Amino acid sequence: MDNRHFLATALVLLLATVVIVPLTKRFRLGAVLGYLVAGVVIGPQVLGLVGDTEGIGAISEFGVVLMLFVIGLELSPQRLWVMRRAVFGTGLLQVLACSLAIGGLGYLLFGLTANAAAIVGGALALSSTAFGLQILAERKEAGSAYGRQAFAILLFQDLAAIPLIAAVPLLAHAAGAHGFDLAAALRTVGMIVAVVAGGRYLLRPVFRFVAKSDIVEVSTATALLVVLGTAWLMELAGVSVTLGAFLAGVLLADSEYRHELESNLEPFKGLLLGLFFVSVGMSMDFLLLLQRPLAVLALVGLLLLAKGALLWPLGRLVGLLDRGDALRLSALLAGGGEFAFVVLKLAGEQRLVSGRQQGMLVLAITVSMALTPLLVALVGRALGVKAKKRAAREYDTIVAHSPRVIIAGYGRMGQIVARVLRAQGVPFVALDHSVEQLDLVQRFGSWNDIFYGDPARPELLRAAQADKAEVFVLASDDPESSLRVARVVRRMYPHLRIVARARNRQHVWRLMDLGIDEPVRETYYSSLKMTKLTLEALGVAPEQAAERVERFRRQDAELLRRQYLVYDDEAKIVQTTREALADLAQLFQADTSPEAAQAAEEGEAEPPVA
Numbered sequence: 001m002d003n004r005h006f007l008a009t010a011l012v013l014l015l016a017t018v019v020i021v022p023l024t025k026r027f028r029l030g031a032v033l034g035y036l037v038a039g040v041v042i043g044p045q046v047l048g049l050v051g052d053t054e055g056i057g058a059i060s061e062f063g064v065v066l067m068l069f070v071i072g073l074e075l076s077p078q079r080l081w082v083m084r085r086a087v088f089g090t091g092l093l094q095v096l097a098c099s100l101a102i103g104g105l106g107y108l109l110f111g112l113t114a115n116a117a118a119i120v121g122g123a124l125a126l127s128s129t130a131f132g133l134q135i136l137a138e139r140k141e142a143g144s145a146y147g148r149q150a151f152a153i154l155l156f157q158d159l160a161a162i163p164l165i166a167a168v169p170l171l172a173h174a175a176g177a178h179g180f181d182l183a184a185a186l187r188t189v190g191m192i193v194a195v196v197a198g199g200r201y202l203l204r205p206v207f208r209f210v211a212k213s214d215i216v217e218v219s220t221a222t223a224l225l226v227v228l229g230t231a232w233l234m235e236l237a238g239v240s241v242t243l244g245a246f247l248a249g250v251l252l253a254d255s256e257y258r259h260e261l262e263s264n265l266e267p268f269k270g271l272l273l274g275l276f277f278v279s280v281g282m283s284m285d286f287l288l289l290l291q292r293p294l295a296v297l298a299l300v301g302l303l304l305l306a307k308g309a310l311l312w313p314l315g316r317l318v319g320l321l322d323r324g325d326a327l328r329l330s331a332l333l334a335g336g337g338e339f340a341f342v343v344l345k346l347a348g349e350q351r352l353v354s355g356r357q358q359g360m361l362v363l364a365i366t367v368s369m370a371l372t373p374l375l376v377a378l379v380g381r382a383l384g385v386k387a388k389k390r391a392a393r394e395y396d397t398i399v400a401h402s403p404r405v406i407i408a409g410y411g412r413m414g415q416i417v418a419r420v421l422r423a424q425g426v427p428f429v430a431l432d433h434s435v436e437q438l439d440l441v442q443r444f445g446s447w448n449d450i451f452y453g454d455p456a457r458p459e460l461l462r463a464a465q466a467d468k469a470e471v472f473v474l475a476s477d478d479p480e481s482s483l484r485v486a487r488v489v490r491r492m493y494p495h496l497r498i499v500a501r502a503r504n505r506q507h508v509w510r511l512m513d514l515g516i517d518e519p520v521r522e523t524y525y526s527s528l529k530m531t532k533l534t535l536e537a538l539g540v541a542p543e544q545a546a547e548r549v550e551r552f553r554r555q556d557a558e559l560l561r562r563q564y565l566v567y568d569d570e571a572k573i574v575q576t577t578r579e580a581l582a583d584l585a586q587l588f589q590a591d592t593s594p595e596a597a598q599a600a601e602e603g604e605a606e607p608p609v610a
Helices: 005-025 031-042 053-074 077-082 083-111 114-125 128-137 147-172 182-211 216-236 243-251 258-283 286-291 294-317 322-333 338-349 355-382 412-424 436-443 460-461 479-492 503-514 524-537 542-564 568-590 594-606
Strands: 406-407 426-432 451-452 473-474 497-502
Touching: 005 031, 005 258, 005 355, 031 258, 031 355, 053 216, 053 243, 053 258, 083 114, 083 147, 083 182, 114 147, 114 294, 114 338, 114 355, 114 497, 128 147, 128 322, 128 355, 147 322, 147 338, 182 243, 216 258, 286 294, 286 338, 286 355, 294 322, 294 355, 294 524, 338 542, 406 412, 412 426, 426 460, 460 479, 473 542, 479 497, 479 503, 497 503, 503 542, 524 542
Parallel strands: 406 426, 406 473, 426 451, 473 497
Antiparallel strands: none
């Protein structure tokens, strides 16, 4: 491809994306569908503006590699453990049931081989993570019962896509004349073990060395090097490059560099992933839809009915949803997903499915994805639920002049800190990730020190001039978000004194793991105040009530420090709590004994000798 041809192709791709994707987003059809439509329009079967579809597809596949790397980064063991029941319960059953049902239909009704049916069934069992999460966010239903179940299922589907992609070349070899290739399987396992072992002991020292340079471009280049290097090693072993990228992400999921890696790779991932969907659209056999519309629509109907019929009872019996929420779950996840494009493209290259079969399936998946927002809206309207509109908003441009304090989270606690600092004339910058919260605050005054943005993003902290601040107030009410911000701040700005809000004791201990001294429990001191007032209302003298509350505070602080050493051992936590309660009861009982009362009276009658 010469330079002139390359520039013309790039111009066409960007122009089609800029025009078509915002239109599909405007009609709430999602960005993925916009990229697919853009590919169809500029592809060889409609306008024919781009002819080198194979070259573009080869470049765009790197977007899928980066997407798998970022998914691996997000799958920390702690997160999976918290959601283990929903992820490995409902999610596992959904993938298995839909794979078996759809694969069985493909084998019995459409003449697919057993290996091809297994791959097609697994591919069509996956739903669109991009569509699902976007629809939940737009309708503000991510925190609902069915929204949480949908997220867990999508999370497991992302996990299941990795072995499915890796299985395509293995099943293709097994389908050949020589049967199952044991050497290829052993080579795959050996390379995975080598990548896991090498990554565990090499990646963190490498990133630690690069971080000392404090150059963003070098960190970005290192992240790309890790992704490409791991993918290349997997390719040498004859394994899907996406599996290598996913493994690299998982190995770094619990590292202190995770969030900076996500931030550095996000622009590359988004652009190249969009290019991948454009290339899928260009390769779609659009004429097939015009030639056999009934066959394509029948496939779409069969896919939606099969998955919907299995999702509804799973939501009811395993997810414990009511009928309405189970129906919403079915409508949201019944369509196909973007991973199916990756799997089917690889299956076509390995000749597990024919070109015509691949074309029909890609068309069916695309149409089902296009129908997903409409299905969700229709089900919501039928159930009397209106989608809540939410205006998209970009992060604010931060203009700061040497703030002494950075406040992350402008809720109840963050506002009180800010009001006192403002009254004292102390310059600060406040960051909050909630549009509604900032809109509410701005109604009471236009402040130029409060900005919309995610305080976990390194570039926003740089713009807020965190390097010049002295104190970082962590006032977020979400424990996971709080810990994420704390890790970034502790790594990038170790000089900052962090004053952190904690939800509960577990949150306190996890903050202490990051070197944060004395996190402030959000309801602790108000509870002590209420206790003192309660004792006074019961007739206890104010001085005695204050002394007893202070005694409890000191003992609880000591207990908190002791339990920090064993906070991952639930049995010891229970034991130390019971012992502390018994000790406190004995102390208070001693205070109310006749001897203690007599000593108190003598103490009042005879002041101590100086």
